[in-house]
Amino acid sequence: MTDTAIETNGLVKVFGDNRAVDGLDLTVPAGAVFGVLGPNGAGKTTAVRMLATLLRPDGGAARVFGHDVVAEADAVRSLVGLTGQYASLDEDMTGRENLVLIGRLLGFRKPAARARADELLEAFGLTAAAERQVKNYSGGMRRRLDISATLLNTPRLLFLDEPTTGLDPRSRNQVWDIVRAVVSYGTTVLLTTQYLDEADQLASRIAVIDHGRLIAEGTPGELKSSVGAGTVHVRLRDPGRRADAEKLLSAALGAPATPDPDPRRVVVRVPGHGSERGAAEDAARALSELAAAGIVVDDFSLGQPSLDEVFLALTDHPATSKETAA
Amino acid sequence: MTTTTATETAEPVYVPAAETIGAVLDPRERPARPSALSASLTFGWRAVLKIKHVPEQLFDVTAFPIMMTLMFTYLFGGALAGSTGEYLQFLLPGIMVQSVVMTTMYSGLAVNIDIAKGVFDRFKSLPIWRPAALVGNLLGDVLRYVLASLVITVVGLILGFRPGGGVVGVAAGIGLLVVFSFAFSWIWTMCGLYLRSEKSVMGVSMLVLFPLTFLSNIFVDPSTMPGWLQAFVEVNPITRLVAAVRSLMSGNPDMGELTWVFIATAALLAVFGPLTMRAYNRK
Numbered sequence A: 001m002t003d004t005a006i007e008t009n010g011l012v013k014v015f016g017d018n019r020a021v022d023g024l025d026l027t028v029p030a031g032a033v034f035g036v037l038g039p040n041g042a043g044k045t046t047a048v049r050m051l052a053t054l055l056r057p058d059g060g061a062a063r064v065f066g067h068d069v070v071a072e073a074d075a076v077r078s079l080v081g082l083t084g085q086y087a088s089l090d091e092d093m094t095g096r097e098n099l100v101l102i103g104r105l106l107g108f109r110k111p112a113a114r115a116r117a118d119e120l121l122e123a124f125g126l127t128a129a130a131e132r133q134v135k136n137y138s139g140g141m142r143r144r145l146d147i148s149a150t151l152l153n154t155p156r157l158l159f160l161d162e163p164t165t166g167l168d169p170r171s172r173n174q175v176w177d178i179v180r181a182v183v184s185y186g187t188t189v190l191l192t193t194q195y196l197d198e199a200d201q202l203a204s205r206i207a208v209i210d211h212g213r214l215i216a217e218g219t220p221g222e223l224k225s226s227v228g229a230g231t232v233h234v235r236l237r238d239p240g241r242r243a244d245a246e247k248l249l250s251a252a253l254g255a256p257a258t259p260d261p262d263p264r265r266v267v268v269r270v271p272g273h274g275s276e277r278g279a280a281e282d283a284a285r286a287l288s289e290l291a292a293a294g295i296v297v298d299d300f301s302l303g304q305p306s307l308d309e310v311f312l313a314l315t316d317h318p319a320t321s322k323e324t325a326a
Numbered sequence B: 001m002t003t004t005t006a007t008e009t010a011e012p013v014y015v016p017a018a019e020t021i022g023a024v025l026d027p028r029e030r031p032a033r034p035s036a037l038s039a040s041l042t043f044g045w046r047a048v049l050k051i052k053h054v055p056e057q058l059f060d061v062t063a064f065p066i067m068m069t070l071m072f073t074y075l076f077g078g079a080l081a082g083s084t085g086e087y088l089q090f091l092l093p094g095i096m097v098q099s100v101v102m103t104t105m106y107s108g109l110a111v112n113i114d115i116a117k118g119v120f121d122r123f124k125s126l127p128i129w130r131p132a133a134l135v136g137n138l139l140g141d142v143l144r145y146v147l148a149s150l151v152i153t154v155v156g157l158i159l160g161f162r163p164g165g166g167v168v169g170v171a172a173g174i175g176l177l178v179v180f181s182f183a184f185s186w187i188w189t190m191c192g193l194y195l196r197s198e199k200s201v202m203g204v205s206m207l208v209l210f211p212l213t214f215l216s217n218i219f220v221d222p223s224t225m226p227g228w229l230q231a232f233v234e235v236n237p238i239t240r241l242v243a244a245v246r247s248l249m250s251g252n253p254d255m256g257e258l259t260w261v262f263i264a265t266a267a268l269l270a271v272f273g274p275l276t277m278r279a280y281n282r283k
């Protein structure tokens, strides 16, 4: 019962004539980060809300740690926590009051609820802001408070719906560190995202969904190998060495150079290897070979395949949003 | 959001530490699920805290009743009862009912705003007695009703209101009004759940509350009204409530009116309680 955190069979949610989630089959193993990757409007939020018992499915079934999300909703609620895409905090109250409120609602007595709140504020770097109203918090602080409120009851499964969308890079890195810490202590995390690199950084398995359907599922390595691990861009000082550079690079990276109009630029799409760091290692080796051959490189970059490239590879169509605003 | 980023940079940069986060995740004994009463009271505490943080919201339950009392006492007093002092004895219980019943619409507004802001998502995902969030909000509202009633009583006493029922009569009148209003607020809570925006909740409640409070026995004796209007005023629940509150405050409780109000209170709860919960669960 414990190795599978979530199992869904043909999960469906319909809004009017819009099939937001359209027969979703997912198996989420316990004890790891599971990434759900998809563009805006793919049905990520809808799916997560059904799994967290906030929305009733219109078809199919879902079980969380063996409990049916409809028939045993209360059992599911006591095992999961959801940090939604939009903060579910009381803006008028202070950070501390928000946590004490949730603690009290979970059944902690007042002193225990206060102690628990302080402990969480400390762990999430919010002690200094504890007495401030949430409406004066920055986006990153809000997100951390929201996550800490979700962790108050030490859920076995944590849902994070687009936890970094709209955050600045530093806050995003903090959230990533939090996710890594949480999962290293045994909590299962289901994280939705629109960014391939986020899923790649955090998740041990990724499900790609589009129009409410699962279009691919696997480890980040497996996914990337179906897409290509990324693209190497090299800018040469001397355009005359381009032919040599192309030959060296395509040999080192195991892929032909992509034609590029810029005579000083060499672009190679790196095929996936099934291993996480393969592309970076290959690229580093290729660079040192260029240096050894006396070819001067002015600029170099290794780009992750974008979500668009993933979709192109998996569906033959780019990631189109069903809606413009989130 | 851009304005608040500055506040964060002024503080030391937070670096999440795996051990501290691990420590708060340590599975410990989970407390037992709170009882329905305790969960509701916790939400009531939240409502009180919100009043503390946003005291402006009390303006409606203090300034508005004071204004109403002064306005109508001096506007109608001379013409209707010969003197303002005499009119006040008749008007005060009525104006109290009007002010409090008017404030019931804030229950709907509060629920609507909570839903728009997403806080209810968190509450709904907790394993607690489902109606607790709504009941707790209403408990906070009850506090406002009591406050509004007390403000009006004090203003009335200053202006010369001398109720025959004394302290006990006035307290009983306020008690009856508050209990009825608690039941009545469920209507607006339900509207708050169904209607899309804060504005439409406001619009609908105004549309109902204005005729209900003005076309009643609050300002004048219905026997002076044309027959068709009298017919409406007589069936208006606010008329019955005002008559009951007046009877309590004057020291001659009218059992017929009181029974009517209790039945109406029970009926409101029995009908709108479940309807509201259905709307809440479907959200």
Ligand SMILES: Nc1ncnc2c1ncn2[C@@H]1O[C@H](COP(=O)(O)OP(=O)(O)O)[C@@H](O)[C@H]1O
Pocket: A015, A018, A019, A020, A038, A039, A040, A041, A042, A043, A044, A045, A046, A047, A322, A323
């Ligand atoms: N409450 C709702 N009512 C009607 N349509 C909705 C509702 N919630 C989501 N949708 C629609 O369902 C689809 C999936 O939305 P959502 O689950 O929010 O996607 P994502 O989280 O992946 O961006 C979208 O087309 C969206 O417009």
Ligand SMILES: [Mg+2]
Pocket: A041, A044, A045, A046, A085, A161, A162
């Ligand atoms: Mg979403």
